Amino acid sequence: MQISMTVNGxxxxxxxxxxxxxxxxxxxxxxxxxxxxxxxxSNCGTCVVLMDGLPVKSCTVLAAxxxxxxxxTVEGLATGxxxxxxxxxxxxxxxxxxxxxxxxxxxTARALLDRNPHPDDGEIREAxxxxxxxxxxxxxxxxxxxxxxxxxxxxxxxxxxxxA
Amino acid sequence: xxxLEGHPANPAAGDADRPIGYGxxxxxxxxxxxxxxxxxxxxxxxxxxxxGAILRSPVAHARLVSIDTSKALAHPGVKAVITGQDLLxxxxxxxxTLSADVQAVLVTxxxxxxxxxxxxxxxEDRYSARDALELIEVDYDxxxxxxxxxxxxxxxxxVIRDEIEGRTDNHIFDWEAxxxxxxxxxxxSADVVVSQEMVYPRSHPAPMETCGAVADYEPIDGxxxxxxxxxxxxxxxxxxxxxxxxPEHKIRIVSPDIGGGFGNKVGIYPGYILAVVGSIVTGKxxxxxxxxxxxxxxxxxxxxxxxxxxxAATKEGKILAVRTTVLADHGAFNATAQPTKYPAGFFHIFxxxxxxQAAHCKVTGVYTNKAPGGVAYACSFRVTEAxxxxxxxxxxLARKLEMDPAELRLKNLIKPEQFPYKNKTGWEYDSxxxxxxxxxxxxxxxxxxxxxxxxxxxxxGELMGIGISFFTETVGAGPRKHMDIVGLGMNDGAELRxxxxxxxxxxxxxxSQGQGHETTFAQIVxxxxxIPPEDIDVVHGDTxxxxxxxxxxxxxxxPVSGAAVALVARKVREKAKFIAAAMxxxxxEDLEWEKGRWFVKGDPSVGKxxxxxxxxxxxxxxxxxxxxxxxxxxxxxxxxxxxFPFGAYICVVDxxxxxxxxxxxxxxxxxxxxxxxxxxxxxxxxHGGLTDGVGMALMQIIEFDAEGNNLGGSFMDYLIPTALExxxxxxxxxxxxxxxxxxxxxxxxxxxxxxxPPAIVNAVVDxxxxxxxxxxxxxxxxxxxxxxxxxxPRPPI
Numbered sequence: 001m002q003i004s005m006t007v008n009g010x011x012x013x014x015x016x017x018x019x020x021x022x023x024x025x026x027x028x029x030x031x032x033x034x035x036x037x038x039x040x041x042s043n044c045g046t047c048v049v050l051m052d053g054l055p056v057k058s059c060t061v062l063a064a065x066x067x068x069x070x071x072x073t074v075e076g077l078a079t080g081x082x083x084x085x086x087x088x089x090x091x092x093x094x095x096x097x098x099x100x101x102x103x104x105x106x107x108t109a110r111a112l113l114d115r116n117p118h119p120d121d122g123e124i125r126e127a128x129x130x131x132x133x134x135x136x137x138x139x140x141x142x143x144x145x146x147x148x149x150x151x152x153x154x155x156x157x158x159x160x161x162x163x164a
Numbered sequence: 165x166x167x168l169e170g171h172p173a174n175p176a177a178g179d180a181d182r183p184i185g186y187g188x189x190x191x192x193x194x195x196x197x198x199x200x201x202x203x204x205x206x207x208x209x210x211x212x213x214x215x216g217a218i219l220r221s222p223v224a225h226a227r228l229v230s231i232d233t234s235k236a237l238a239h240p241g242v243k244a245v246i247t248g249q250d251l252l253x254x255x256x257x258x259x260x261t262l263s264a265d266v267q268a269v270l271v272t273x274x275x276x277x278x279x280x281x282x283x284x285x286x287x288e289d290r291y292s293a294r295d296a297l298e299l300i301e302v303d304y305d306x307x308x309x310x311x312x313x314x315x316x317x318x319x320x321x322x323v324i325r326d327e328i329e330g331r332t333d334n335h336i337f338d339w340e341a342x343x344x345x346x347x348x349x350x351x352x353s354a355d356v357v358v359s360q361e362m363v364y365p366r367s368h369p370a371p372m373e374t375c376g377a378v379a380d381y382e383p384i385d386g387x388x389x390x391x392x393x394x395x396x397x398x399x400x401x402x403x404x405x406x407x408x409x410x411p412e413h414k415i416r417i418v419s420p421d422i423g424g425g426f427g428n429k430v431g432i433y434p435g436y437i438l439a440v441v442g443s444i445v446t447g448k449x450x451x452x453x454x455x456x457x458x459x460x461x462x463x464x465x466x467x468x469x470x471x472x473x474x475x476a477a478t479k480e481g482k483i484l485a486v487r488t489t490v491l492a493d494h495g496a497f498n499a500t501a502q503p504t505k506y507p508a509g510f511f512h513i514f515x516x517x518x519x520x521q522a523a524h525c526k527v528t529g530v531y532t533n534k535a536p537g538g539v540a541y542a543c544s545f546r547v548t549e550a551x552x553x554x555x556x557x558x559x560x561l562a563r564k565l566e567m568d569p570a571e572l573r574l575k576n577l578i579k580p581e582q583f584p585y586k587n588k589t590g591w592e593y594d595s596x597x598x599x600x601x602x603x604x605x606x607x608x609x610x611x612x613x614x615x616x617x618x619x620x621x622x623x624x625g626e627l628m629g630i631g632i633s634f635f636t637e638t639v640g641a642g643p644r645k646h647m648d649i650v651g652l653g654m655n656d657g658a659e660l661r662x663x664x665x666x667x668x669x670x671x672x673x674x675x676s677q678g679q680g681h682e683t684t685f686a687q688i689v690x691x692x693x694x695i696p697p698e699d700i701d702v703v704h705g706d707t708x709x710x711x712x713x714x715x716x717x718x719x720x721x722x723p724v725s726g727a728a729v730a731l732v733a734r735k736v737r738e739k740a741k742f743i744a745a746a747m748x749x750x751x752x753e754d755l756e757w758e759k760g761r762w763f764v765k766g767d768p769s770v771g772k773x774x775x776x777x778x779x780x781x782x783x784x785x786x787x788x789x790x791x792x793x794x795x796x797x798x799x800x801x802x803x804x805x806x807x808f809p810f811g812a813y814i815c816v817v818d819x820x821x822x823x824x825x826x827x828x829x830x831x832x833x834x835x836x837x838x839x840x841x842x843x844x845x846x847x848x849x850x851h852g853g854l855t856d857g858v859g860m861a862l863m864q865i866i867e868f869d870a871e872g873n874n875l876g877g878s879f880m881d882y883l884i885p886t887a888l889e890x891x892x893x894x895x896x897x898x899x900x901x902x903x904x905x906x907x908x909x910x911x912x913x914x915x916x917x918x919x920x921p922p923a924i925v926n927a928v929v930d931x932x933x934x935x936x937x938x939x940x941x942x943x944x945x946x947x948x949x950x951x952x953x954x955x956x957p958r959p960p961i
Contacts, residue, residue: 017291019291020291024290024291027206027207028289028290031209032200033200033204033206033207034199034200034201034202035200036204036206036372036373036423037206038372038373038374038423038456039455039456039878039879040455040456040457040878041456041457041878041879041880043879043880043884044372044456044879044884046372073200074198074199074200075199075200075201077198077199078199083198087198087199090194090198091190091191091194091195091198092190094190094191094844094845094847094848096194096197096198096678097424097678097679097680097848097849097852098371098372098373098421098422098423098424098677098678099193099194099196099197099198099202099421099423099678100202100204100371100372100373100423100424100678101372102197102198103200106198121892124887125887125888126887126888128886128887129886129887129888130886131886132372132879132884132886133372134370134371134372134424134426134852134855134884135424135678135848135852136848136851136852136855137848137850137851137852137853137854137855137890137893138851138855138886138887138890139851139890139892139893140847140848140851141887142887142892
């Protein structure tokens with residue numbers, strides 16, 4: 001079947017099997033491999049993308065169900081060379097280690113800040129509670145999201161350089 | 165004037181300010197990860213690449229009667245279906261493990277655990293490969309399963325490994341450490357002896373990224389390129405050469421970015437071998453990526469130690485001896501990852517942080533109808549089990565003596581002046597200042613105030629518990645005369661090249677899975693030779709590009725590879741001295757090193773920065789006799805001993821008296837890993853490990869029913885802590901450098917996973933003191949806590 005959607009602001013149309021999961025469509029067909037796949041029971045949230053601005057677990061959405069919708073993946077978080085404050089916050093506050101859960105965590109954080117620009121710790125923890133991280137113990141992720149909340153202006157840096 | 169002479173010296177290296185070495189430094193890895201530009205195994209796509217999928221056994225123990233693959237082969241898109249019979253022809257049906265046993269790659273005779281590999285399908289895409297699995301018809305003749313390790317050695321127990329000539333039981337090994345007679349004598353005359361059986365239940369490291377591989381065999385020149393989720397790519401290359409018979413120089417293993425390892429990705433799994441076989445058979449690259457339930461059911465489990473612990477003391481609370489016997493459940497194949505001479509790993513560190521008169525352990529390993537493994541999940545080779553045993557026993561003793569558990573520990577901790585301290589089972593602890601660390605954590609926690617609060621709450625019927633764990637780790641395996649993995653000495657190499665313009669590349673043999681090596685190893689080089697870390701690239705994971713070494717696990721990267729990197733940088737610095745002397749037309753012995761430059765003693769204005777020296781080394785400077793051009797060096801580091809980081813942890817829990825639910829309210833962790841390369845990264849390592857502790861102590865277990873069905877085979881049942889189950893961690897540190905390590909650094913990665921479970925269980929048992937409970941086994945789930953409160957036997961989960 002043919003499906004059309006907007007992915008990171010770009011209109012795309014592809015021919016797919018109806019059973020293809022959105023996560024595989026994004027990774028294998030569109031080759032946007034920042035979105036990950038960490039479980040088979042919809043628990044881990046490494047596959048979270050935004051569908052019309054809301055976080056969804058893309059392993060639990062058929063690509064066909066995204067027909068006509070706007071999808072944002074981690075690759076679409078930065079605009080041009082400018083990182084989203086959430087991306088900057090994760091680097092500033094060491095909110096990632098192996099990096100596998102990071103794309104999903106950041107997208108959920110973006111959606112949270114879009115509806116609640118000043119979440120407290122409990123709200124952040126609640127928001128990311130559908131997502132597992134095995135490395136960080138979450139505290140630095142909470143700090144990262146708070147950093148982003150406190151620095152809402154788009155960062156000028158491309159984030160390429162590592163600063164002390 | 166040449167182009168080189170016209171090149172400006174590296175401005176950063178010439179700064180008067182000290183170049184960044186140790187300290188909080190943002191990670192070099194992060195920019196690609198936050199953009200979704202990491203490169204993990206499943207991100208790799210090669211031209212013509214096919215996809216593999218494994219058919220797994222639905223039963224725990226059964227004779228294989230027949231396999232019919234004809235329908236699967238006829239399925240559209242399917243290129244090959246490989247069975248155990250096919251592998252027999254290739255002599256690949258069985259593969260050696262890291263424990264001198266063998267493991268079935270695909271079943272040929274009988275299935276020995278649920279989830280075991282039975283057949284391998286290769287197809288054009290991952291969906292077709294999965295379709296075809298359902299079309300394979302297998303006939304099993306089901307046998308009784310051995311599930312309870314306590315019954316594995318019963319006469320008449322089903323023999324799991326009957327393919328081994330002459331084998332009539334499920335016994336794997338007996339291993340002892342310490343002096344039994346001496347220990348028995350101390351116990352016989354002690355005022356107080358307490359004993360307790362405790363189970364460290366089977367759990368699983370469950371990295372967010374599962375295991376996988378892309379195999380690319382090129383028949384024209386016989387080369388194999390294998391992209392793998394491997395924590396030890398060089399060791400894998402050697403093993404693949406031995407297993408598959410491909411010459412080692414024709415094998416290139418690449419560990420790209422890895423989405424967490426935690427010991428899960430040390431060994432070689434059948435899936436990797438099957439991807440290679442698939443590529444050889446089809447002539448195309450083959451990707452194999454397991455799903456979560458496959459990961460939980462078939463890859464390396466952790467723990468599964470049934471421990472009988474005993475502790476002897478005087479009535480005043482002087483701990484005299486610890487004695488333990490252990491029954492170790494290794495599953496159907498002994499694939500435990502540990503140094504060859506240590507079948508129970510470093511369990512004999514169970515004497516802990518205490519100055520004992522005697523100690524003895526005996527560990528018996530048995531086969532059961534379960535997945536293989538044992539050493540994984542940040543265990544430092546069974547140190548998790550050792551620390552849990554001794555820290556639980558000390559708490560049980562404190563209860564018996566009616567002493568405060570902190571006071572009992574302070575009374576018995578090894579004193580700073582006793583280091584290097586030889587314990588009673590053969591370890592030599594390098595350094596420690598234990599009491600200072602414990603007092604610091606008590607201060608951070610407000611320990612006395614917590615005890616007052618607990619007393620008040622108890623009076624009101626509320627259940628609050630305070631748990632302490634003081635642990636000594638042993639990490640950095642290890643000295644080659646004692647430690648090897650399948651005969652490979654546990655050493656690590658490092659190569660450092662400084663380019664003409666003063667930028668550098670350091671190549672290491674260990675493999676990050678998120679621990680930040682690309683940042684911290686650059687910091688070590690920066691500290692030693694004065695080039696800023698952003699000018700130093702750290703290369704790892706590609707066996708064609710990096711020196712040989714044993715990989716990352718057991719918190720061994722900093723102790724072994726970190727030492728290699730410091731020494732290789734010092735070698736470069738020393739060579740730079742000779743080149744600088746030539747450039748300055750002076751004698752090397754007249755030069756002094758400071759802040760990234762060699763300068764003339766007594767005249768600091770005359771000197772050369774490392775970048776200037778690098779240009780000189782590659783340029784036309786006349787070199788002294790015996791000094792070669794360029795500015796490179798390599799070393800292989802054989803550590804003289806392991807490092808012994810330690811920590812003092814305090815956990816505060818509230819238990820809901822109506823539901824048995826345990827809430828970790830506070831957790832205070834004081835760690836001492838000697839010299840701290842990057843405090844930000846250390847903190848992150850500790851946070852992650854403490855979260856493991858909450859998972860193990862309260863949530864996680866891989867349990868089996870009587871038929872051997874795995875009851876923890878998905879994230880629906882195998883519970884991973886989320887942001888809601890863990891508190892805001894409170895961390896602190898002390899610094900007691902390792903005297904034998906070139907930069908005084910000790911490993912840290914596994915400390916929190918090792919140290920936190922006993923703190924949490926001690927807190928839960930402390931909370932349950934009004935019920936007179938001496939011990940309860942992990943995980944302390946609401947159902948189990950509730951049962952304990954009612955005096956009932958524990959439910960399975």
